[in-house]
Amino acid sequence: MNLLLLKKATDLIFPNVCVSCECIIDKSYDLCSECNKKINFLTKHYCNVCGVVISDNIHTCGKCIINPPPFKVLRSVFAYDQHSKNMIMNFKFFDNLNYVKIYAKWIHQANQDTFQNAEVIIPIPLHKMRLFKRKYNQAALLAKELSKLSNLSYTPFAIKRLRHTTPQAGLSLKQREKNLKKAFKISNKETIENKIVILVDDVVTTGATVRSCSQEILNFGAREVRVLSLARTV
Secondary structure, eight states, X not given: OOHHHHHHHHHHHSOOBOTTTOOBOOTXXXXXXHHHXXXXXXXXXXOTXXXXXXXXXXXXXXXXXXXXXXXXXXXXXXXXXXXXXXXXXXXXXXXXXXXXXXXXXXXXXXXXXXXXXXXXXEEOOOOHHHHHHHXXXXXXHHXXXXXXXXXXXXXXXXXXXXXXXXXXXXOOHHHHHHHTTTOEEESOGGGTTTOEEEEEEEEESSSHHHHHHHHHHHHTXXXXXXXXEXXXXX
16 A cells, blocks of 8 residues: 555544644644643743742742752643643543653653753652552653653652552642651662652642652652652642
């Protein structure tokens, strides 16, 4: 069969779709024009530590000045809001794993400087009970793809979640911090000792989870922790 005809037939059977609304779009795009307008990509001026959007005339937000986080930097691709929620929920809970490579590509392209001199990529772990229920760890899927794009070591089992904590959704920051107390434990010190670690999550809300995990990584000898996520609340 003519290769051009085969390509056209394949495109008809497996068309390229928008990762948000799943309408058919040109193969050179990931989002349709309407969704591209709605998704709030975080390209404006943001805190040079936690990545929250701030005024143009300051560099670090008040929270990071008063209570500096254990991680060096936190960066996210887009805001977690009413326009992106469906995309995240499909990825997180409904087995929609078709777009993992696209999401990882977005994170990698938007954060080239964050990967400089880094050595190890670690995903935020799920407790084994939650992993059994959900069947996969979305942060681990992102981290694995990012390791391929950045040629960094992927170490998914360097840190474990010891306790099956209450779901974080709906909890205040203080409740989340209490909920996560002693929730993480380094299982392989050699993989992180004296290294710059990139910690990956799918969504950052209050930042309690990445703070707790970052602190545990530093406690066991990592030189620095940098956090990357697909989305975050703003």
